[in-house]
Amino acid sequence: MTIKVIFWILVAILFYAYLGYAIILFFMVQVKRLFYPEKRESYDGFEPEVCLFVTAYNEKDYIDKKVENTLNLDYPREKIQYIWVTDGSDDGTPELLRKYDNMEVFHLSERRGKMHAMNRGMQFVKTPFVIFSDSNTFLNKNAIREIVAKFRDPDTGCVAGEKRIIENNAEDAAAAGEGLYWRYESRIKKMDSELGSAVGAVGELFAIRTGLYEQIEEDTILDDFIISLRIAQQGYKIAYTSSAYAEETASLNIQEELKRKIRIAAGGVQALIRMKDLLNPFRYGLLTWQYFSHKVLRWTLAPISLFLLLVVNALIVCGPYPQDKFNIYSLFLFLQILFYLLAFAGFIFENKRIRFKGLFLPYYFVFINIASVRGIFRYLLGKQPAWWEKSKRAGG
Numbered sequence: 001m002t003i004k005v006i007f008w009i010l011v012a013i014l015f016y017a018y019l020g021y022a023i024i025l026f027f028m029v030q031v032k033r034l035f036y037p038e039k040r041e042s043y044d045g046f047e048p049e050v051c052l053f054v055t056a057y058n059e060k061d062y063i064d065k066k067v068e069n070t071l072n073l074d075y076p077r078e079k080i081q082y083i084w085v086t087d088g089s090d091d092g093t094p095e096l097l098r099k100y101d102n103m104e105v106f107h108l109s110e111r112r113g114k115m116h117a118m119n120r121g122m123q124f125v126k127t128p129f130v131i132f133s134d135s136n137t138f139l140n141k142n143a144i145r146e147i148v149a150k151f152r153d154p155d156t157g158c159v160a161g162e163k164r165i166i167e168n169n170a171e172d173a174a175a176a177g178e179g180l181y182w183r184y185e186s187r188i189k190k191m192d193s194e195l196g197s198a199v200g201a202v203g204e205l206f207a208i209r210t211g212l213y214e215q216i217e218e219d220t221i222l223d224d225f226i227i228s229l230r231i232a233q234q235g236y237k238i239a240y241t242s243s244a245y246a247e248e249t250a251s252l253n254i255q256e257e258l259k260r261k262i263r264i265a266a267g268g269v270q271a272l273i274r275m276k277d278l279l280n281p282f283r284y285g286l287l288t289w290q291y292f293s294h295k296v297l298r299w300t301l302a303p304i305s306l307f308l309l310l311v312v313n314a315l316i317v318c319g320p321y322p323q324d325k326f327n328i329y330s331l332f333l334f335l336q337i338l339f340y341l342l343a344f345a346g347f348i349f350e351n352k353r354i355r356f357k358g359l360f361l362p363y364y365f366v367f368i369n370i371a372s373v374r375g376i377f378r379y380l381l382g383k384q385p386a387w388w389e390k391s392k393r394a395g396g
Contacts, residue, residue: 056093125210138248196237203223
C-alpha cells in the first residue's frame with residue numbers, strides 16, 4: 001500500500017466520520033419521509049405513572065433548584081415517583097433532600113460509583129417507566145409529557161431527550177465548542193431516530209421501560225450509553241425527542257472539559273469491547289451501520305486518523321520523491337497547517353481570556369480529538385476509574 005493510498009484512506013475516514021455520515025443520513029431520512037411522513041406523537045389522555053430517578057454525589061448546591069424544577073414539571077404529581085440515590089455523599093445532600101416530603105432518598109455512606117447506585121436504586125422503582133436525569137440539569141416544563149408520548153409506540157424501549165448547553169455572551173472555548181457540538185450531535189440523533197433508532201442516550205435526560213432494565217457491570221464508565229444500547233440489543237428502538245430537553249452550563253474551562261472528554265473516550269472503548277456483538281450486521285442490521293458510523297469511528301479511528309494525516313501528508317510533500325511545486329497534496333498540507341495554527345491561536349486567546357469564537361471552534365475540535373486519543377490509551381492502560389470527580393461547571 002503506497003503512502004498516497006494511506007493518505008486518501010485517512011481523508012475518507014475523517015470526512016465520513018464527521019460529515020459524510022450525516023449527509024447520507026439526511027438523504028435517507030428524506031427518502032423515508034416520502035413513503036412514511038413524520039408524525040408528531042400526541043400525549044392527550046396518556047398519563048402513565050413515571051419515576052424521576054436521580055443519582056447524586058455531593059450536589060447540595062443544586063438540590064433546591066433541581067427539586068423545584070422537578071416539582072414544577074407539567075405532569076400530575078400523584079403519578080410521579082421521585083427517587084434520589086445519594087451513595088457516598090457527605091456534604092449534606094441526603095439531609096437536604098429529606099426536607100421534601102415527596103422525595104424518596106436512598107443513601108449509603110459508602111461510595112461505589114454511579115452504576116452501583118443505579119443498579120441499587122432500580123429495585124425501588126414502582127412505575128412502568130423511569131426517567132433518568134442528572135442533579136445539575138434542569139428540564140423543560142413539558143419534558144415528561146413529550147417523553148411519555150414516545151412510549152405510545154410499543155416498539156420504543158428507550159427515549160433519549162436532548163442536551164442543551166446554556167450559553168452566554170462571555171462564553172469561552174469550552175462553552176462555544178460544547179454548545180456547537182451538541183447542536184450538531186442533536187441533529188444527527190434526531191435523524192438516526194427517524195431512520196431507525198438513535199444510537200444511545202445521554203445521562204442528562206433519558207427514559208426506559210422499567211421492565212427492560214438489566215443490571216449493568218458496576219465498573220461501567222458510560223452508564224447512559226450502555227443502558228440504552230442494551231435495550232436496543234433486545235430489539236427495541238431508541239426514540240429521540242428534542243421537545244424534551246435538559247439544560248446545563250458548559251464546563252468551567254477547557255481543562256475541566258478535557259477531564260470529561262477523556263473519560264467519555266475511555267468509556268467509548270469500553271463500550272465497544274462490551275457490545276462488540278452490535279457490529280454484527282446480520283443480527284442487528286441498520287443499527288450496526290448507525291452504531292459504527294456515529295460512534296465507533298468517532299471513538300477510535302477518526303481521532304487517530306486526524307493526527308496521522310498531518311504526518312502522512314508531510315511525508316508525501318517533503319519526501320524523497322520529486323513532486324510538482326503545487327498540487328493537491330501541497331494544498332492539503334497548507335490547509336492542515338493553517339487549521340492547526342488557528343487552533344493554536346485559539347489556545348493563546350483562551351489563556352489570555354480573549355473571546356473570539358472563530359478561533360475557539362478549531363481549538364475545541366483539535367482538543368476533543370487529543371482527549372479522545374488520551375482516553376483510548378487511558379482505558380487500554382487500565383487507568384480510567386468507573387467513578388470520578390465531576391467536571392466543574394460554569395456557575396456551579
